[in-house]
Amino acid sequence: MAEALPERDTDDKQLCQPCSKKSANRAADIFCTTCGEFQCEDCSSIHTIYAFMSDHKLVSVADGQTYVSSTDCDDIDVNLYRCTKHNRHFEFYCQEDDALFCSKCAVTSHKKCENIVDIESMDGHSGCNKLKNELFAAINSTNQVTELLEDADSRLSDDIRALSDKLKDMKARIIQIFDDFTNEILTHATVYSKSTKDDLAKKKVKCETQIQSMKKTVRTLDSIMSAGTPAEQFITERRMLDDVHNAVKDSTSIHEELSRIDIHCLFEDQVKKFKSKLESEFNSESFNIIYSLPSPSKLEFARAIELKATSDNLKEPLYTGLSFFPDNRLVAVDNKNH
Numbered sequence: 580m581a582e583a584l585p586e587r588d589t590d591d592k593q594l595c596q597p598c599s600k601k602s603a604n605r606a607a608d609i610f611c612t613t614c615g616e617f618q619c620e621d622c623s624s625i626h627t628i629y630a631f632m633s634d635h636k637l638v639s640v641a642d643g644q645t646y647v648s649s650t651d652c653d654d655i656d657v658n659l660y661r662c663t664k665h666n667r668h669f670e671f672y673c674q675e676d677d678a679l680f681c682s683k684c685a686v687t688s689h690k691k692c693e694n695i696v697d698i699e700s701m702d703g704h705s706g707c708n709k710l711k712n713e714l715f716a717a718i719n720s721t722n723q724v725t726e727l728l729e730d731a732d733s734r735l736s737d738d739i740r741a742l743s744d745k746l747k748d749m750k751a752r753i754i755q756i757f758d759d760f761t762n763e764i765l766t767h768a769t770v771y772s773k774s775t776k777d778d779l780a781k782k783k784v785k786c787e788t789q790i791q792s793m794k795k796t797v798r799t800l801d802s803i804m805s806a807g808t809p810a811e812q813f814i815t816e817r818r819m820l821d822d823v824h825n826a827v828k829d830s831t832s833i834h835e836e837l838s839r840i841d842i843h844c845l846f847e848d849q850v851k852k853f854k855s856k857l858e859s860e861f862n863s864e865s866f867n868i869i870y871s872l873p874s875p876s877k878l879e880f881a882r883a884i885e886l887k888a889t890s891d892n893l894k895e896p897l898y899t900g901l902s903f904f905p906d907n908r909l910v911a912v913d914n915k916n917h
Contacts, residue, residue, distance in 0.1 A: 595619035610643020612636045703813025710823045711800045717830035725786045
């Protein structure tokens with residue numbers, strides 16, 4: 580995959596990149612997809628000299644320009660389409676091992692495999708679309724977790740303020756003795772509030788980081804689906820399958836982790852000291868903050884239907900999906916807020 584668009588001369592001819600590095604302007608005759616370079620006839624002749632370059636794929640300049648254009652995207656990792664063992668472009672897919680591999684791997688690791696397919700004949704668009712849908716579902720789920728964590732932070736602050744009000748009411752009855760007790764209780768509550776808020780903030784940051792990572796993967800899928808070849812889309816699907824499933828698994832883990840967050844702020848020791856002085860006044864008082872956060876709503880994928888545009892479809896539709904929550908609330912997914 581080319582890192583930048585190769586140079587052209589004033590006549591808009593594609594220049595040989597090796598020659599350009601030597602300050603020589605010569606028109607390119609071919610493009611090597613393995614080297615990722617436009618080359619003139621002299622420079623490309625090296626492919627016939629060295630054995631390790633004999634399997635490089637040479638295409639016309641026009642095909643090379645299409646190749647560079649389709650892979651020139653910041654969201655697509657250049658290493659996504661190369662074998663990690665041999666740094667060569669993927670050319671085959673083994674259905675037995677469910678693995679992408681280059682021509683060298685074909686000789687070293689897949690000689691006995693029978694179900695080997697040329698990736699140029701594969702189409703990964705539908706697979707990429709499925710991965711993208713899974714990511715959208717995970718992003719929605721994680722967004723719910725983030726919102727609930729924000730709500731927990733607010734509720735905790737409200738509870739601490741309510742506790743302070745209660746202490747002030749008690750202070751009105753026994754001012755002198757309650758002054759020391761109030762300071763001790765509020766100090767304990769403030770320390771607890773800070774530590775609990777810090778924990779909630781860390782969970783929120785974790786959710787936001789995961790959302791950004793999944794959105795980047797979605798952008799990659801969008802880019803390759805719109806600009807990549809069917810073979811590149813298939814490679815993207817196979818290469819990113821585990822990453823997407825791991826991201827969905829992590830999102831599910833965060834989702835389940837939130838299913839029960841109990842907040843306890845106990846003042847038993849302080850109350851015991853105070854009760855020793857005024858047992859009759861505070862025998863029935865409670866100084867606990869205890870509640871559980873609600874579990875986020877879960878959306879389950881039911882069915883996907885690809886609708887083909889008709890002649891009167893002039894604009895992209897606003898809504899890309901509709902569903903219902905278990906309580907019969909309608910949820911819609913629009914294409915402006917992923």
